[in-house]
Amino acid sequence: xxxxxxxxxxxxxxxxxxxxxxxxxxxxxxxxxxxxxxxxxxxxxxxxxxxxxxxxxxxxxxxxxxxxxxxxxxxxxxxxxxxxxxxxxxxxxxxxxxxxxxxxxxxxxxxxxxxxxxxxxxxxxxxxxxxxxxxxxxxxxxxxxxxxxxxxxxxxxxxxxxxxxxxxxxxxxxxxxxxxxxxxxxxxxxxxxxxxxxxxxxxxxxxxxxxxxxxxxxxxxxxxxxxxxxxxxx
Amino acid sequence: xxxxxxxxxxxxxxxxxxxxxxxxxxxxxxxxxxxxxxxxxxxxxxxxxxxxxxxxxxxxxxxxxxxxxxxxxxxxxxxxxxxxxxxxxxxxxxxxxxxxxxxxxxxxxxxxxxxxxxxxxxxxxxxxxxxxxxxxxxxxxxxxxxxxxxxxxxxxxxxxxxxxxxxxxxxxxxxxxxxxxxxxxxxxxxxxxxxxxxxxxxxxxxxxxxxxxxxxxxxxxxxxxxxxxxxxxx
Numbered sequence: 001x002x003x004x005x006x007x008x009x010x011x012x013x014x015x016x017x018x019x020x021x022x023x024x025x026x027x028x029x030x031x032x033x034x035x036x037x038x039x040x041x042x043x044x045x046x047x048x049x050x051x052x053x054x055x056x057x058x059x060x061x062x063x064x065x066x067x068x069x070x071x072x073x074x075x076x077x078x079x080x081x082x083x084x085x086x087x088x089x090x091x092x093x094x095x096x097x098x099x100x101x102x103x104x105x106x107x108x109x110x111x112x113x114x115x116x117x118x119x120x121x122x123x124x125x126x127x128x129x130x131x132x133x134x135x136x137x138x139x140x141x142x143x144x145x146x147x148x149x150x151x152x153x154x155x156x157x158x159x160x161x162x163x164x165x166x167x168x169x170x171x172x173x174x175x176x177x178x179x180x181x182x183x184x185x186x187x188x189x190x191x192x193x194x195x196x197x198x199x200x201x202x203x204x205x206x207x208x209x210x211x212x213x214x215x216x217x218x219x220x221x222x223x224x225x226x227x228x229x230x231x232x233x234x
Numbered sequence: 235x236x237x238x239x240x241x242x243x244x245x246x247x248x249x250x251x252x253x254x255x256x257x258x259x260x261x262x263x264x265x266x267x268x269x270x271x272x273x274x275x276x277x278x279x280x281x282x283x284x285x286x287x288x289x290x291x292x293x294x295x296x297x298x299x300x301x302x303x304x305x306x307x308x309x310x311x312x313x314x315x316x317x318x319x320x321x322x323x324x325x326x327x328x329x330x331x332x333x334x335x336x337x338x339x340x341x342x343x344x345x346x347x348x349x350x351x352x353x354x355x356x357x358x359x360x361x362x363x364x365x366x367x368x369x370x371x372x373x374x375x376x377x378x379x380x381x382x383x384x385x386x387x388x389x390x391x392x393x394x395x396x397x398x399x400x401x402x403x404x405x406x407x408x409x410x411x412x413x414x415x416x417x418x419x420x421x422x423x424x425x426x427x428x429x430x431x432x433x434x435x436x437x438x439x440x441x442x443x444x445x446x447x448x449x450x451x452x453x454x455x456x457x458x459x460x461x462x463x464x465x466x467x468x
Binding site: 060097141 | 244245247294295296297319322324331333372376379380387424437462463
């Protein structure tokens with residue numbers, strides 16, 4: 001090893017977060033998988049959009065830094081925050097070597113609607129992004145792949161929803177993330193035969209003749225299984 | 235953010251690798267899931283066993299550093315090398331903040347048998363380790379969980395085997411990793427109905443009356459799917 005043992009020779013460590021939420025589509029009865037981006041106010045890539053993030057902090061764990069950045073940038077707290085990947089290609093930043101530990105977060109729609117937008121913080125459709133700073137397009141592409149893969153074998157879709165929800169709301173989450181229409185009857189059968197959610201005795205309030213039943217998630221099944229790290233780093 | 239923007243305030247970046255291989259058990263007709271460890275020759279934790287690794291290098295990608303460390307420490311090349319997790323708890327090193335990007339590697343048995351052992355490099359059974367330096371016991375525990383989880387839905391078991399193999403050899407991989415006996419007839423049915431491997435026209439050579447048939451993996455199915463990163467970082 002060249003250089004001082006114990007010294008990383010000027011490699012900088014950053015923490016960034018891909019934040020997914022479902023946002024209502026104007027004029028449609030459906031939602032759009034979206035993420036907030038921050039406009040860079042200085043170089044490199046001044047003026048381009050980038051993932052929210054910042055430098056790693058010596059007195060915070062990585063996940064604490066990700067969580068703080070999320071709150072500071074968007075005012076949101078996440079229902080789901082998990083480490084995605086460490087991106088460390090040599091040439092990913094033009095001004096020196098930066099390794100970015102990237103997290104991904106899911107937030108509930110009401111938070112995503114309330115989240116402040118400003119000139120330098122805006123929401124974008126996850127599948128239709130401009131050219132971002134650094135390798136952030138690749139990072140979002142990878143995060144989307146992980147989200148869609150995980151939707152098929154875990155209960156992660158529930159992180160987009162409130163405490164209780166209708167089956168139609170749950171189906172809309174799957175449709176927005178997977179970008180395809182699902183047959184309502186088939187979907188109901190599949191979900192009801194799984195143990196992921198349970199019926200409540202409540203229904204949607206309002207003046208409807210047959211108000212839809214509310215469901216909640218099954219608390220005896222973990223939202224996602226991280227094995228030995230489940231109770232360790234969050 | 236406190237301090238100089240763009241400066242990580244003395245956080246050191248390390249790269250370590252959990253290397254799994256199946257090693258023959260002396261006196262048994264089965265293999266043991268094992269990993270090589272390196273004895274620390276200086277503090278902290280002087281004299282304790284630790285994962286092979288070293289400091290991140292400014293002119294190498296993270297995976298290149300992991301691959302080089304693997305070769306330098308054990309003389310082995312990996313058939314499978316994937317990023318596991320970035321461990322970044324504040325207090326994981328007593329001499330200062332160190333973030334470790336950890337990879338996991340699978341190597342074939344012939345490599346694992348040939349790999350040199352020395353006073354300071356030795357193989358240990360993956361499920362029966364001494365108290366390791368730093369948080370390396372937790373890291374191995376997490377790597378084992380990932381390996382076992384992945385065995386159930388991907389073709390990763392094949393990374394432990396050579397180009398061709400018998401069904402018995404494949405079953406022994408599953409038995410060693412999952413630590414349970416599997417019914418040979420059931421196993422054969424399940425594997426043959428999957429698309430993961432294909433029959434060859436060859437059989438094990440030797441003087442046996444009915445030599446077992448050799449199989450190879452199905453090259454049209456990726457060993458493991460890393461989505462958009464598949465062709466990017468290895």
